[in-house]
Amino acid sequence: MSMIAAFYGGKSILITGATGFMGKVLMEKLFRTSPDLKVIYILVRPKAGQTLQQRVFQILNSKLFEKVKEVCPNVHEKIRAIYADLNQNDFGISKEDMQELLSCTNIIFHCAATVRFDDTLRHAVQLNVTATQQLLLMASQMPKLEAFIHISTAFSNCNLKHIDEVIYPCPVEPKKIIDSLEWLDDAIIDEITPKLIGDRPNTYTYTKALGEMVVQQESGNMNIAIIRPSIVGATWQEPFPGWVDNLNGPSGLIIAAGKGFLRAIKATPMAVADLIPVDTVVNLTLAVGWYTAVHRPKSTLVYHCTSGNLNPCNWGKMGFQVLATFEKIPLERAFRRPYADFTTNNFTTQYRNAVSHRAPAIIYDFYLRLTGRKPRMTKVMNRLLRTVSMMEYFINRSWEWSTYNTEMLMSELSPEDQRVFNFDVRQLNWLEYIENYVLGVKKYLLKEDMAGIPEAKQHLKRLRNIHYLFNTALFLIAWRLLIARSQMARNVWFFIVSFCYKFLSYFRASSTLKV
Numbered sequence: 001m002s003m004i005a006a007f008y009g010g011k012s013i014l015i016t017g018a019t020g021f022m023g024k025v026l027m028e029k030l031f032r033t034s035p036d037l038k039v040i041y042i043l044v045r046p047k048a049g050q051t052l053q054q055r056v057f058q059i060l061n062s063k064l065f066e067k068v069k070e071v072c073p074n075v076h077e078k079i080r081a082i083y084a085d086l087n088q089n090d091f092g093i094s095k096e097d098m099q100e101l102l103s104c105t106n107i108i109f110h111c112a113a114t115v116r117f118d119d120t121l122r123h124a125v126q127l128n129v130t131a132t133q134q135l136l137l138m139a140s141q142m143p144k145l146e147a148f149i150h151i152s153t154a155f156s157n158c159n160l161k162h163i164d165e166v167i168y169p170c171p172v173e174p175k176k177i178i179d180s181l182e183w184l185d186d187a188i189i190d191e192i193t194p195k196l197i198g199d200r201p202n203t204y205t206y207t208k209a210l211g212e213m214v215v216q217q218e219s220g221n222m223n224i225a226i227i228r229p230s231i232v233g234a235t236w237q238e239p240f241p242g243w244v245d246n247l248n249g250p251s252g253l254i255i256a257a258g259k260g261f262l263r264a265i266k267a268t269p270m271a272v273a274d275l276i277p278v279d280t281v282v283n284l285t286l287a288v289g290w291y292t293a294v295h296r297p298k299s300t301l302v303y304h305c306t307s308g309n310l311n312p313c314n315w316g317k318m319g320f321q322v323l324a325t326f327e328k329i330p331l332e333r334a335f336r337r338p339y340a341d342f343t344t345n346n347f348t349t350q351y352r353n354a355v356s357h358r359a360p361a362i363i364y365d366f367y368l369r370l371t372g373r374k375p376r377m378t379k380v381m382n383r384l385l386r387t388v389s390m391m392e393y394f395i396n397r398s399w400e401w402s403t404y405n406t407e408m409l410m411s412e413l414s415p416e417d418q419r420v421f422n423f424d425v426r427q428l429n430w431l432e433y434i435e436n437y438v439l440g441v442k443k444y445l446l447k448e449d450m451a452g453i454p455e456a457k458q459h460l461k462r463l464r465n466i467h468y469l470f471n472t473a474l475f476l477i478a479w480r481l482l483i484a485r486s487q488m489a490r491n492v493w494f495f496i497v498s499f500c501y502k503f504l505s506y507f508r509a510s511s512t513l514k515v
């Protein structure tokens, strides 16, 4: 019997960010392994015209939850969506709901965050710092609370090369930042943002670091732990391999490569691609929840959920396997044939962006205009290149994350728990994982039918022929222009033609002699 699964039985669990990528997988695993849990409270806001109930209905009726419905048929009754907007004071939670949360909650998993790299400092601080502070304040008023698990990121200290499982202080206190954002106007905030984030690449990593400081400062007597996942990718094993439902991290770029939009990237092939499957993160998170509540460590422990020091993969290997999978199982209606050129040189990057990305987009838009349609490819390409430029920081560096706490926890688990809540990335086969990831992107994210593969392959063949035809035409035009303008080119042309003629004549003569 799994001790961790048994621990969550009968518990009231509060999850923030339950509608997000990680939150959904966390809920799924909890319901599947501890169907006798009492209730999962989720803090949700209405979004995209959907009410809370509609959002929950959609999640529970998705493919991800198919297995849950078998083991926990009354899952609808065990999930309680509470209106909450983490941008508001007190999260806008009603008095009755707040009362229920305060009196019943046993465990909190705080997953909600803004993960956008380009968010304003004001919004990123509100969500990743102030909301964390407010949630901790709520937690401190919960008499039945056993553990508070905060999800951070391994990149919160990406300004360092070697990162230990400790909380590193930021130069300016989070409280000072929160206070000053209240009275500073947006223009001034934009001006001071680069100075505040310092040698971090964006507001996301900076505010996640501030969030950790807040957790440390407000921990009081609570049992708190911090989990730092690296780049979270599709599921490895559970509930099935390759599940993914958003474009964050590598997923968006995998699609861009498969559709032939992205054919070159500024990336260091030998740099460590510190990916971690989302089900691995969730297994560690649940194990940490159990350990923190039962063993009550004296201080706030930080757990690195990374792969690089135990089972490293690099971006070159990843790019190769992504392309190899698209060879076998291509995406539908690709713009160009998938191709990957990794370069570390700025000039080559600019050149490749102009020739491999912008020029084809302009030519395609010209074609759309000619055929009376609205041009759109240049806009798509500009957006993609902006996204890629924001990822460059992470794909051209390697970090070392120590994993003592994570390994210590692994050794504390029973063999059954090590199996049910497996977070040992040493067992991960990268080539198999990446192949499943790419397939998952096709099936679950793009919702493409596998029956369309022959047509997708046929389409790629047509693209190859167009490519050859286009290049030959381009070469002939360029050559014709050159011959018209340069005596030297004419001489070379004459030499090649006469050489070919002599060669053919020789062949004809020698074959006649043999007969």
Ligand SMILES: CCCCCCCCCCCCCCCCCCCC(=O)SCCNC(=O)CCNC(=O)[C@H](O)C(C)(C)COP(=O)(O)OP(=O)(O)OC[C@H]1O[C@@H](n2cnc3c(N)ncnc32)[C@H](O)[C@@H]1OP(=O)(O)O
Residues within 6 Å of the ligand: 115, 116, 117, 118, 153, 154, 155, 230, 231, 232, 247, 248, 249, 250, 251, 252, 253, 254, 256, 257, 262, 263, 264, 265, 318, 319, 322, 339, 340, 341, 383, 387, 390, 391, 394, 395
């Ligand atoms: C040459 C071949 C290569 C072969 C493939 C090899 C793959 C290499 C992969 C390398 C990946 C490296 C990833 C490193 C990530 C480090 C992560 C650090 C870990 C964390 O803790 S945080 C979690 C990660 N967070 C993110 O990934 C968020 C990033 N997203 C953003 O910040 C914003 O969305 C972004 C990218 C700035 C775009 O903003 P904006 O222009 O305002 O656009 P929207 O968000 O409104 O979306 C518009 C449009 O773009 C689509 N979109 C969104 N995100 C992505 C994405 N990551 N990739 C591609 N496309 C994306 C979105 O769906 C919208 O489409 P529409 O059609 O609806 O307009």
Ligand SMILES: NC(=O)C1=CN([C@@H]2O[C@H](COP(=O)(O)OP(=O)(O)OC[C@H]3O[C@@H](n4cnc5c(N)ncnc54)[C@H](OP(=O)(O)O)[C@@H]3O)[C@@H](O)[C@H]2O)C=CC1
Residues within 6 Å of the ligand: 016, 017, 018, 019, 020, 021, 022, 023, 043, 044, 045, 046, 047, 084, 085, 086, 087, 110, 111, 112, 113, 114, 115, 127, 151, 152, 153, 154, 208, 228, 229, 230, 231, 232, 233, 246, 248, 249
């Ligand atoms: N994905 C990754 O690669 C990594 C993620 N992490 C961390 O993991 C955690 C989960 O990330 P992930 O699941 O990928 O992120 P998602 O962007 O998929 O999910 C974010 C969640 O936060 C919720 N949220 C955002 N703003 C609000 C708000 N104002 N009020 C209420 N809820 C809100 C979202 O709700 P809604 O659906 O309404 O928008 C969503 O449920 C985050 O803390 C992130 O920093 C760490 C490392 C890597």
